[in-house]
Amino acid sequence: MADETPDRPEDEFQELLRNLLGGGGAGLDPEQLESLSRMGVDPAMLQQMMAQMQHAFATGSDDGIDWSAAKKQALHLANKDGLGITAGDRQDFDQAFSLATLWLSEATTISDLAAPAQAMTRGQWVEATLPVWQELAEPVADSIAGALTAAIDEQTPEEMRQLVAGAGTFMRRVGGSLFAAQLGGVIGRLSQEVVSGGDVGIPVMPDGIAAILPQNFADFARDLDVTDDQLALYLGTRELAHARLFRHARWLRLHVLTQVTEFARGIHVDTTALEDLASRFDPSSPEELRSALESGALLPQRTPAQEAALVRLENLLATIEGWVDVVTADATSRLPAAAKIAEAVRRRRAVGGPAEQAMASLVGLELRPRRLREAAAMWRAVTDAVGIEARDRLWDYPDLMPGASDIDDPQALVARLVAHERGEDPERDALDEALDALLAEAAEEAAGEAEQGGGAPDARTTDDDGPEDPRPV
Template identity: 25%
Template sequence: MTTSPPQIIDWDLAVRLGTRLAGDGPTVGRDEAAAAVAELRAGAHRSTPLVAEFTGLHADADTAPVLVVDRGGWVQANADAFSTVLAPMVAKLVEKKPPSGLSLAVGSRITGAEVGGLLGFLAGKVLGQFDPFHDPSGRLLLVAPNIVQVEREIGADPTDFRLWVCLHEETHRVQFTAVPWMRDHIFSLVEQLSATMDSASLLEDGLARVKAAVGSGTSGGSLVEMFSTPEQRELMDQATGVMSLLEGHADVVMDGVGPEVIGSVEEIRAKFNERRKGVGTLDRLVRRLLGLDVKMAQYRDGAAFVRAVVDKVGMSEFNAVFAGPENLPSKAEIHDPQAWVARVL
């Protein structure tokens, strides 16, 4: 007989709190909501051959379900994904210091509230997401209220904007289903990171860096950077390289395919880039602390890498990047595409 590891995060609390903090989003009539859902589903299916033709990567259609969700649905889906991805880290921490009954009960609610707050904040920002950790082949999530909200805010044509979002997210589906080792590679980075976890020293060192940053009046980077060791940052640099590649590749595809099927793509891109900068001082501060400014840099730097390589060698040769983990760009190579070309090609 086996026993399940103790749950150091109260996932039910995280989902309840995250859903409540996220809110419902913009007011949308029943007919308008139904039309938006139908158009997003159609856009996802329409994107499949468009992405395949542009990238040269082929993944069977319908290998991963398309789910059009509200903010609460996105919170639940990500709580499920996080519980899977964080399982190696949780097991490692519990192995090093098994929690007592009382500390587990209290601690799980505290961490559940923290995760719920994070999910609640992000649930109002995310337009779509491919979840590669959902068995057996992942799932594509499109957050309908957020898509409607953004298209209203930037004054975009709804049909054009919805297809544009679908192109980006469908590219992620293709990346993971046409490149089957990608999921295991990312999960292996998480497992390697979990092997370095020591909660006591991590907390002590991280708090020292936060104190130093506050005392000097500087930002000090994100909380992830502050609460990590050099070994962990090296692993995170590997993750940054692959995530920059995936996000940048998706941005290049959505803009490359766009002019053929989306009349207002240039206008959408210009307005959307402006919106990505964040709204207001508080919003920018929260993004900074959570490392979301790094996420924005991944879109920008990854797209620049992809465009530079494709311009030099063509899309077919660029696809060598998906041949195996050893061909993935490092964080340094993302900023030096020629170095990647010299090493891999």
């Protein structure tokens, strides 16, 4: 039989890693323990480290991020109280959604959802939204996992790098798995705060799905001093309006998520902070790394490009939620407490809860529609000037949707829309003048080329009897 003993030190180290991570046997045999000692490694410390991270290594994906850990942690927190949804809760919210649907038909021309809205548990919300959270966080997770590997590699002496090369994948999975676990914790806590599918502003729910979380309903209502039926009607109407908008403007979902992920891809880990952390990092006790992830200490200050991207995203979210605010206000005008509830919703979105703030620290992104009041005022002005149908047509195509300049100056937008409704030519601006100049210049160049080419077109191709037969006579 061929000798299977590794010939090279790095092969020997990798073999030891496989034995430890594979979980085979009760431990290492005396010969392997002696090998570890020769390498200057404490066998007890190494076994403790491997036992703690064995699951992450065994189940981690090829890119080093074990997203199943995020799901497990999120569901653990979402379901830890053991509360479900009673039949009475479901019936109450079904009735609220039915009435809200009728009211919305008077406030918007955007059609109803194909699927009925539903009362959803916290765990169901986690299951439904986790793919979107993963997509948003993945660029940051990759950056942290890769930077951790690089930082530890730089801290390793040159003569030891070949020896520990087999641990590179493992160390990447350490960082990725810790980040995934932190993300799962944030999502789990967020499931204890949100009251509806669209509560965080971005489209985290599957397309065309509207939902209320009754388990969080009581916490939201506690300090409002309004009846449960009024609150259920208002929140149900708002949730349906949000879901209807994203189902109608199918391009809008991709537009929002693309802007979020582009911002996230611009995030790079603060290598100085990470190198300092890596120099004293103990994989058997990763609390310091976990704390750094939670606090956002590894994410540097935003670049000017990121700040600009964040402003664009905030304007987009404000434009969306401003429309939802106006439509919801019109649809719920019969509710005595509608104004009080609306103000509570706006304040809640402006401040955010603890879990949303934790998400900002972890991913570096605050999902705040900071200009919500201004955007709502713009949509109110548009509604009063041209009516519901003309207002809702602005969501038919991306280039029709109001932008930041329209939030700044809603009267200019109203003037354009009123002129369009009257069939008048829109007022010309600098862009129109520049476009006309370009077209005129192109026409002059074409005329000059025609003159240089001999003037009149070839008579053979314009004969009244039709084009000339191209075959030779």
